[in-house]
Amino acid sequence: MHALLSTVIFSLVVFAAIKAEANPNQHQLPLESFGSLPAVSQVKLAPDGQHLAMLRNESGNTLIMSVNLQSMEPKILAVTDNQKFKINWYQWANNDTLLISARFPTKRYRVEVTETRLLKVNIRGDSELEPAFKARTSGLSDDHASQFQDNVVSLLPEDDEHFLLAVDADIPNLPSVYKLSLKHTGRQKLQQAKEDIHDWHADRQGRVRLGVGLDDTRVFYVHKNLQTDEWETLWEYQIFDAPDINILGFDKDPNILYIRALHNNRYAIFKVDLSKDKAHKELVYADPDYDIEGRLLYSYKTGDVIGVTHGEADNGRIYWDKSYQDFQKALDKVLPNASNIIVSMSNNERQYVLLSFIDDQPGIYFVGDRDTRKLDVLSSQYPLLDENNLSGKVKVQYQAQDGLSIEAYLTYPRHITEQQPLPAIILPHGGPMARDYGGFDWLTEFLANRGYLVLQPNFRGSSGYGFDFEQASVQGWGKEMQRDLQDAADWLVAQKLALPERICLVGASYGGYAALMGVATQGDTFKCAASINGVTDLTMILRESRRYTNNKVVKKQLGENTKQLRATSPLHLAENIKAPVLLLHGEADRVVPVKHSREMAEELQDLKKNVRYVELPKGNHYLEIEENRLTVLRELEGFLNSYL
Secondary structure, three states: OOHHHHHHHHHHHHHHHHHHHHOOOOOOOOHHHHHOOOOEEEEEEOOOOOEEEEEEEEOOEEEEEEEEOOOOEEEEEEEEOOOOOEEEEEEEOOOOEEEEEEEEEEEEOOEEEEEEEEEEEEOOOOOOOEEOOOOOOOOOOOOOOOOEOOEEEEOOOOOOOEEEEEEEEEEOOEEEEEEEEOOOOOEEEEEOOOOOEEEEEEOOOOOEEEEEEEEOOEEEEEEEOOOOOOEEEEEEEEOOOOOOOEEEEEOOOOOEEEEEEEEOOEEEEEEEEOOOOOOOOEEEEOOOOOOOOOOEEEOOOOOOEEEEEOOOOHHHEEEOOHHHHHHHHHHHHHOOOEEEEEEEEOOOOOEEEEEEEEOOOOOEEEEEEOOOOEEEEEEEOOOOOOOOOOOOOEEEEEEOOOOOEEEEEEEOOOOOOOOOOEEEEEOOOOOOOOOOOOOOOHHHHHHHHOOOEEEEEOOOOOOOOOHHHHHOOOOOOOOHHHHHHHHHHHHHHHOOOEEEEEEEEEEEOHHHHHHHHHHHHOOOOOOEEEEEOOOOOHHHHHHHHHHOOOHHHHHHHHOOOHHHHHHOOHHHHHHHOOOOEEEEEEOOOOOOOOHHHHHHHHHHHHOOOOEEEEEEOOOOOOOOOHHHHHHHHHHHHHHHHHHO
């Protein structure tokens, strides 16, 4: 192993050994084992393969650092406490420069919101972050103060000194596309903003070719015809209605566009030849059982489309390029019984970064060289966890009251060797148009480590199971989606997996809403509820949406019947709640404002209900401050010990 790569993980491994030795209870690991931010993430190679970059977390701080793979010299490029700003993602713009998307909490028009900024840093320079887009703030043509400034449209593969950025510098909420320099602040407008166009796509040659529009609830797509140089409408439909098309990207052939669209009521991958009949879609890949929800995969070397990511596939990838299929088989032979994911490659495809998941363990990063046939360990994402202390998930199915089959993931505590009914937790995901997958999950593993059976249902309204299944969440909050959680609990009892009098709901965001609705409307089943950054009042969401441009989308998604929204809002059902409730909420949550939990806590307290409310200082919606994540685990542990 390279000396530096060993050094990166050395302190983490020693820390793990110390923690394990200091813990007298071999079953219950320290909170930090689960609640610490991932030690290493987003590991990526520079195009020439000579440098490596990564995010590394130390004591709650996130460092973005580079490593010279020749000299093994590390360099810290930036540090954040995850409070002033949070790094969303970064990418290599060329061999010397990183573009970094950063998220900042702020206020606009007296409303707490999140702003994104695009920063850049030269790994060979003085390591100072600079704005990649600098707004003009003097003169007669001041820029609009854009809220979102990190929409990179193209890295211009034939030009390593410039990139394309879509930003609404001219007209609020309507972005133009600019060609920006990586070396200075100069810019050139390539595409003027167009009415109702909110996003832009460029082809692989760096030409702005496609616009995504939203007019109230009408979705439409326009593309520039290469022969006529005119903009033409491709498709249009109402949001939440068929055909529900998503743009994935262009092929190296500038006339071939890849999209995600419906095929036999499942989302599949198609390609469209824009030089011919736009209505004709050629099926590229479909899964008869699941939606394809991923992104396109491109060859680092040729730029061709070579596959797509798919959460239900082995290794999470579907390759239709034979050279990548062969390389994947070779990696799987070297690291058998693991999900091996190629996450980054050099442009000549000789150096690569591999993220390997053995069973349901946290991922381990490797750095490989195909010429020397070496594969060096970099770090585990969670060094304090391994196969000796993790439980893993099993995919199961249960039937809802109306006969619909619901898929779920079951985690049974590893240290309980003889199957027996246990205290159980139903853990609904957020979204709700999202889903849970198999694989490592820090919260699920923590709960299992504390002796609880955990079930994660992909209730109706979840993504991944077809158009009709997902659309059940439109104006469906608190209805069949909620009953699916009741049916999940009944199934656990019928299978003699759960103790009927000891089942609790725990969830975050929409999952927090579902947890509170459970004790408000299904109190005979659920004995307690813990909500993390949860929604409590649907009428508040509808009311607050008037401040935003997506107001009509929210109305269509939730409905406008105030009486119905009150009847499916935990805040307005607080009197029905008899079970203990734990509310945890980030003070600076910009997705679900903290007043949702503040008002819920106040209402429950006024009604003399059993409630504990904990506010997380400067906390956001995603628990990205390590101390807040540890607080959540600490509070959950105490609450569940008391009532479950």
